[in-house]
Amino acid sequence: MTYIHLSEIQSRSKIITVRELTIQFDEKPVKYYRHGWQSWSLAAWTDPTPIPVQMPAIFHPLQVDAQHVYKKYLNGSWLGAVEFADGNILLLGALATDAHVHLIENQLSGHGETGEIEWFLAYGQENLVFAEYAQQLGNRLAPDGNTIKSSAPRV
Secondary structure (H helix, E strand, O other): OEEEEHHHOOOOOEEEEEOEEEEEOOOOOOEEEEOOOOOOOOOEEEOOOOOOOOOOHHHHHHHOOHHHOOOOOEEEEOEEEEEOOOOOEEEEEEOOOOEEEEEEOOEEEEEEOOOOEEEEEEEEOHHHHHHHHHHHHHHHHOOOOOOOOOOOOOO
16 A cells, blocks of 8 residues: 655646555545446535435445445545645546545545556646546547547447
């Protein structure tokens, strides 16, 4: 497990390759950005308290990553972020698939479920932090800049 304090990334973003990573901070966050596992899963800024089980409860495991459905702490797939009282955002985002992020008290942690992966860490204004993360994802997932397929995939 790699530990980083927020002060190490406040001046500029970082990319780190590890399996597990924890960012520690001193201030209690005012919001948490949870990223859904499926297109119908909740992806939103919420209070930093556990979200109630969506009703009907029988569908809850279908709306949340089944491996993490009954965790008592906030979590999400691929990325997570916290907002502090001053409006700045701390974002921890995987630059690969098969990753999970969670918030427990004053620690934002991520783990790659298949081994070491690249993680993007940034702090600052929400629009700038998320734009830089999107750019880094694009650099890895569409390195030639081409995101449009010329033909349908064979099924």
